[in-house]
Amino acid sequence: MKKMVSNTKGSLAPKFSWKYENDEYLASSWKLFLKPRFLMPEWTIVLSQMKIDLLSHLRNFTIIFPLVVLLSLWIVVILSMVYIRRSLVPLAKLKEGTQRIAKSDFNSPVAITSGDEFEDLADSFNTMSGQLNRQFKALSTVAEIGNATTTILDISYLLNTEMNVIQKYLDFDRGMILLPQKEENCLYNAACYGYSDEHKEYLQQNKFYLTSVEQKEIFSLTFKGQKSFVVNDIAEIEKGVAKKSLEFMKEMNVHSFIYAPIVYEKKSLGVLTLENTIAKRILTQTDLDLIMGIASQTAVSIFNAMSFEKLQESEERFKKAFDSAASGVALIGIDGRFLEVNTQLCHMLGYTDEEILIKTLSDITHHDDQDIVVDSMKQMLDGAIPSTWYERRCLHKDGGVVWTFISSAILYDNAGHPLYFIYHIQDLTEKKKAEEEREKLEIQLRQSQKMESVGTLAGGIAHDFNNILSAIMGNAQLSQMDLSTDHPLQQRFEQIITAGNRATDLIKQILLFSRQSEQELRPIQIKPVVKEVLNLIRASLPASIEIRKEIFSNSTIVADPTQIHQIIMNFCTNAGHAMQEKGGILEVNLIDVELDSDFVSQHPDINPGPHVMLSVKDTGYGIPSHILNQIFDPFFTTKKKGDGTGMGLSVVHGIVKSHHGIITVDSTPGKGTTFTSYFPVVQTEIQSDNKTKKHLPTGSETILFIDDEPVLAEIGKNMLASLGYTVMAKNDSIEALEMVKAEPGRFHLIITDLTMPQMEGGELAENIWHIRSDIPIIICSGFNSKMTAGKLKEMGFKALIMKPISMEIMAQTVRRVLDEIAS
Incomplete structure (x- = not known):
């Protein structure tokens, strides 16, 4: 066995490899720590495995791990796609919702029922949309009512338009605007929407009388007290308003309402009412604020409409007064051109509206009066005088003169700049004619009075002058009778008599001129x-x-x-x-x-x-x-x-x-x-004046001659005596009357002057006729306008001899009267 050690310094488990029968093993060892009670040497634990067996597991892992990773990635992608899909659908719906809102469509809520955050987000979105909808409608209502306020000036049309706007945007079942009727101290339905025909008839039949605020009639509280109401259930105000008001609202099926006073500058103009007949969303202070704003706009619009109506009425009255004025009225620009004229002025001057509006004041003014017009306008423009009054002559279209009385004033704008003149022009033509006629009549009257005075004077002059001429001409005629026809003085006496006749004609002219003779x-x-x-x-x-x-x-x-x-x-x-x-x-x-x-x-x-x-x-x-x-x-x-x-x-x-x-x-x-x-021309021959002496008729009758002028009495006596008559002359009418009384049958004829003191000739004659009614009397007069020939005949006089007395006329008249009596 071969040991190969490979260890890392500080490692808790030393690693090493070893071979056995050509197989390599990999191992690691750990030392065991035993408590002191275990009295034995330290222990070491060794783990070992063949290297080939250990690496085979690693080879398997390198193959399986990428597959596992790849599969995991696919799973992750699939899961992600599913999740993303589940997220995008709500988002798309939310996007569509925002697009609808952008298009002012607030009536389609976003429907998401995912049960997660997206559903919560959709609920919040829908709540926001509802709020935006209400705000949009409120703004739209305010905007459209504001537009109506500025464009509509007819009150009825304006209020109906406002009702239509409120019905369109605000979520109330019905609405009404009440206006005051001052004559009956009540409110009436001026405009409404949403009411049934039955309710409209009920509103028309019932008048909302404005009682005192203390009586708590709801419309009186709103109108007089200027108090607003927002009520979600009328049960809420049962103790706050009058029983009659509650009965009215129950009769009208009112569930919730907002009542707002329509007030302009602290003056109540009406009441705005909005009502729901069924339970809806809760009415809030926000709703009341909106309705108060609408009521405020309504107040402005009503005031403007009323002002416009009054202005129209005022303009109409002005127009009627302008056109119907008895005198001419004109608005004249600062440059003197006509701006507007009434019918009377056109009629007065003979022009049409179109014709006179292209003219100036100077065009229709008489040339002699131009300075008056120019000076008056200049003084008003200079501020020297506020107005003027004067008479002037205008020119008619046909060129005639129209006398006028003008009163004029100048009008200014708010800045004090002159706008135009207003002229009142009164036609004085007829008045002037009447004045001229009156002046003529006055002159005629004065002339008549003067002529009357002249006539009176002429009558007096004629009487006295004829008496004087009688003396002159009588003596001349008597003198001629005393002289031989070839006496040199005959011609001179004839000239005296001719001059006397000319003077007599002159007296006649005076009397004719003064209308004292025919x-x-x-x-x-x-x-x-x-x-x-x-x-x-x-x-x-x-x-x-x-x-x-x-x-x-x-x-x-x-x-x-x-x-x-x-x-x-x-x-x-x-x-x-x-x-x-x-x-x-x-x-x-x-x-x-x-x-x-x-x-x-x-x-x-x-x-x-x-x-x-x-x-x-x-x-x-x-x-x-x-x-x-x-x-x-x-x-x-x-x-x-x-x-x-x-x-x-x-x-x-x-x-x-x-x-x-x-x-x-x-x-x-x-x-x-x-x-x-x-x-x-008339075919009548005129008897030529024969200047040769005529044979004068004579007589032997007894005549009484009476004249208050001794000279004329003497002349009359001598004239008659020269004609063979026996004559008694008297210059006192009383003495003459006494003489007749003493010897009524003595006189065959009496000749008496008409105008005498104490007793006039007419009265004397009447007294004589009382004594002896058949005695003829001849009147002799210088002048008397009251005694006409016809009147003298009616009075019983036989003839009239006018002074100055002509010998020829005296002789012929006396003889004619005596012969008539004798026959």
Whole structure:
């Protein structure tokens, strides 16, 4: 046996090999430690095995171990694939869940029932998804309601839209918005969703009256007390609200609810109610916060809608007031252009809206009033005045003038910048016409009063003047009777009498002008009247005016000579006034003309046939065409104040018409004017004035002559005495009455003045007729407007002799009356 030792230092079991019969053995040895009680040497244990046998196990291991490792690897791979597969499916489901969430689909939960961590993860995921769903719906609700708030301004449509949004996103069975009805102090259902028709009818029939907060009506608490409620079961609040409210909620099948006040700036605008009829998830403070936020948005939207509604109503009222205003209203830009106008202004100026909106204020303003408009706008823009009031003339579309009264103001924005002017324009045209008419009437009234005064004065003058003329002309006539016909003084007395007659005609003109006498129409020739006027007018015209005349007509017309005199005098006076500065030619023509149908067709106020044409032409400054049709209007004049009243041509026009004639006028500014009048001719011969002495009728009767003027009484006595009558003259009416009483049958005729002191002629006559009713009485008067010929006849007077007394008229009248009585 051969021993080979191979050991490692420090090894607990020394190893060695040995051979036996060519077989090599491998061995290891261990020494045994024995306690001291074992009294023996140390023991060594040796383990040995043939080397070949030991290595055969190792060879088997090198073959089996890789196989085992490879198999293990396959098992590990298979197990890993199974595990991975089991892990990926839940993960895929979780991935799909996240993708659905990304697409806002929160209604499909992740279904994992693995019973491990993945199932727990899926449950957590689904819980998170539910929370996200609620938050998404809340945000969507808030966003859509916010959008509605900014875009919808109709309250009804707005509230119904909010209800639809809440129904779409929030998990409540039904909802309602209650608004106050101030007239009845209650709340009414303004919008709702989720209610059955039966419940809607119930809500419509029942009104939620706003009682005091102390009565604990739930809607009053919410609205008046601005208290919110979140209740998961109405049993929770049985002791906190009124019995009536509980009965209502039970009637409506309410299980859980949230009631929130709709409040804007501390003012309650309504109540938002959301309800569930069955048990659902627990309502939390988060839900209440969301609903309060929605209620707050609703409050803003209601306030905006109400404000817009009020604004619309205000604008509508403004528009109606703007368009329906009795006066014109306009908004005018700072540059003077029209921005907006109402119908009345368009009607006032004759424009359409489109036509006037392209114009400026200056375009419609009369050129003489432009400065007023410009200055007022400038002062307002400068801040000197806040507003203006003034009258100005506007221009109508047809070019006419529209008188207006304007009140204007300037409007500013919040920054103080001027925006535009607002103008109120009142049409004063009719008022101005009325004022002009009133002024004319006032002038006419003053003129009438003046004429009345003139008439009164003229009557007094006529009476006194005729008395004076009676004395002058009476004495002249008596003197002529005392002289021989060839006496040199006869001609002088005749001139006195002629002048007296002219003065008499002048008195008649004064009385006619003052309407104190009636016109005396009789057949006359115009020719001598024209000549007389030209003789009179020559002295009043300056030497620079030449008079040319062509007086050919000898035709007769029916006219009042005094009025014809007035016509010619007015024409000539106006012509002289038109030429007084530069001089010129005054041409007067009087000719016969035949008016044909063509002429008459243009002048319907006159008939065809023979007429006398009187024309007065001047070479003065002429009459402008735009006032030519006004010259015959009363009080119209172009003369300066004090130079004329505007009555002349108006009176002349009236006189010509009363004589069945017409007036035409032709004028060229700067060249002159021609007035032409036409009078119809009559085929009547005029008795020529015979200047030879006529035989005056005489008599021998006894006459009582009464006049308060001693001179006139004496003249009357002498005139009658010269005619052979026995005459008693008295200048006191009382003495005359006493004389008649003393000898009633003495007098055949009484002649008495009308106007006397103590007792007038009319009263005297009545007293005499009481004494003797058959005695004839003749009235002699200088003037009395009250005594007409008809009235005197009714009173019983036999005749009227006007002063100044003509010897011829006296003789003829006295003889005629006495002869009538005798017959």
